[in-house]
Amino acid sequence: xxxxxxxxxxxxxxxxLRRAVYLIRSLDVDDDLSTGQVSTLxxxxxxxxxxxxxxxxxxxxxxxxxxxIIRLENAGLVQRTQDDKDARAVLxxxxxxxxxxxxxxNHARNIVLGDGLAQLTQAERxxxxxxxxxxxxxxxxxxxxxx
Amino acid sequence: xxxxxxxxxxxxxxxxLRRAVYLIRSLDVDDDLSTGQVSTLxxxxxxxxxxxxxxxxxxxxxxxxxxxIIRLENAGLVQRTQDDKDARAVLxxxxxxxxxxxxxxNHARNIVLGDGLAQLTQAERxxxxxxxxxxxxxxxxxxxxxx
DNA sequence: TCCTAACTATTAGGCTACCTAAGTATGAGT
DNA sequence: ACTCATACTTAGGTAGCCTAATAGTTAGGA
Numbered sequence: 608x609x610x611x612x613x614x615x616x617x618x619x620x621x622x623x624l625r626r627a628v629y630l631i632r633s634l635d636v637d638d639d640l641s642t643g644q645v646s647t648l649x650x651x652x653x654x655x656x657x658x659x660x661x662x663x664x665x666x667x668x669x670x671x672x673x674x675x676i677i678r679l680e681n682a683g684l685v686q687r688t689q690d691d692k693d694a695r696a697v698l699x700x701x702x703x704x705x706x707x708x709x710x711x712x713n714h715a716r717n718i719v720l721g722d723g724l725a726q727l728t729q730a731e732r733x734x735x736x737x738x739x740x741x742x743x744x745x746x747x748x749x750x751x752x753x754x
Numbered sequence: 755x756x757x758x759x760x761x762x763x764x765x766x767x768x769x770x771l772r773r774a775v776y777l778i779r780s781l782d783v784d785d786d787l788s789t790g791q792v793s794t795l796x797x798x799x800x801x802x803x804x805x806x807x808x809x810x811x812x813x814x815x816x817x818x819x820x821x822x823i824i825r826l827e828n829a830g831l832v833q834r835t836q837d838d839k840d841a842r843a844v845l846x847x848x849x850x851x852x853x854x855x856x857x858x859x860n861h862a863r864n865i866v867l868g869d870g871l872a873q874l875t876q877a878e879r880x881x882x883x884x885x886x887x888x889x890x891x892x893x894x895x896x897x898x899x900x901x
Numbered sequence: 902t903c904c905t906a907a908c909t910a911t912t913a914g915g916c917t918a919c920c921t922a923a924g925t926a927t928g929a930g931t
Numbered sequence: 932a933c934t935c936a937t938a939c940t941t942a943g944g945t946a947g948c949c950t951a952a953t954a955g956t957t958a959g960g961a
Contacts, residue, residue: 608879610868616883617867618860621781623886624774625793626893629813631771632919633896643947646772658910666776671948673911678946695909695956713765720768721760723896731888732755736763738885739770741878746773749870750780779948790918805939818919820940825917842927842938 630723634716640708645716647675648701648709651685655698666750684708777870781863787855791831792863794822795848795856798832802845831855 608616631642640648643665650656650664662672676699679685684705690696701709724732755763778789787795790812797803797811809819823846826832831852837843848856871879 608872608876613868613871614861614864616879617864617871619886620871620882621778621863621867622796623889623893624771624778625789626813627771627889628775628778630893630896631768631775632813634768641946642772649769659908666773666779667947668949669910670912670950674947677911690909693909693957697910714761716768717761717764719896720764721757723892724760724764724767725755726895727888727892729755731891732763734881734884734888735767735892737881738889739766741874741881742770742774742885744874744878745870745882746770746777748873749866750773750776788917806937814918815920816939817921817941821918824940837938840928840938844939 634719640712643675644679645709645712647672647679648684648705649713651679651699651701652706652709655688655700657690657696657698659696661699679705777867781866787859790822791826792856792859794819794826795831795852796860798826798846798848799853799856802835802847804837804843804845808846826852 634642646665647661650661656664658672658676659669661676662669665672665675667675676685676687680687684702685699686702687697687699690698724735727735782789782792793812794808797808803811805819805823806816808823809816812819812822823832823834827834830849832846833849834844834846837845871882874882
């Protein structure tokens with residue numbers, strides 16, 4: 608593919624992503640969790656995770672992750688415990704309340720987004736479904752993140 | 755498509771978009787413009803635009819648009835003029851400096867993203883290219899925005 | 902052993918960007 | 932002319948991100 612064509616595609620994709628970011632934000636509807644908080648909870652949900660690991664997966668610096676975690680801890684959604692094997696490390700895990708809030712938040716967002724997807728044709732949904740893999744690969748290639 | 759399948763697709767797409775936010779941020783490399791500023795400049799570039807129109811297209815409230823515009827104006831990238839036909843309205847347009855900065859910023863970002871796209875296979879690029887239309891349609895369906 | 906370098910997390914301070922509510926000025930309709 | 936709606940700005944507040952500095956822990960070599 609020519610360099611010019613790559614740049615043209617990059618421009619169109621970039622614009623589409625910019626708008627999709629607002630779409631994502633518009634999904635924070637009724638609950639009191641922000642998109643960023645839901646993302647952090649989704650990371651924590653995979654098991655007790657270190658702060659540095661959360662930061663890496665979320666694509667932010669460690670102090671930003673600490674800040675998010677403190678907010679979530681104050682809301683009673685996560686808890687911090689010491690790592691037995693490394694006294695420097697802190698392990699973050701979901702509380703029961705956090706687990707419930709996350710399930711509910713994911714469900715609410717998937718319903719709204721699912722409604723939008725239902726308005727597309729099957730071919731359009733297939734196109735989006737088929738792009739997710741390549742999008743993730745592109746994300747990894749450019750941000751170096753390993754989700 | 756079943757409701758369950760829609761929600762499953764919604765979940766995967768949502769996760770991909772979440773990570774794409776960080777991709778977008780990683781494109782702000784060397785220049786002094788943020789992603790939001792580039793977006794605003796891109797909107798303004800289409801011609802003299804009202805503040806309310808900028809807010810609508812950017813998916814933010816009017817005061818947020820005003821704030822962005824003031825920042826850009828202070829940087830000499832846009833100018834505000836009165837609308838002859840409606841003394842309440844303010845028309846925002848690019849300055850020569852803003853036009854140059856926008857061209858440069860778009861170019862720099864397209865190069866970085868283009869490099870990432872170049873690492874994909876042709877089939878993967880085609881998948882992304884094919885999803886842009888449906889993604890935009892979905893964005894419009896859910897946010898009510900008319901880009 | 903001990904000393905230094907590396908690592909993990911937090912705190913402190915600062916910035917952008919978003920929001921709602923309130924204020925000012927203009928336009929449009931009755 | 933009066934009223935209501937529209938367009939924007941101002942004021943005040945919050946979330947979320949950053950860098951720099953700090954405290955404690957670990958690991959590895961002299």
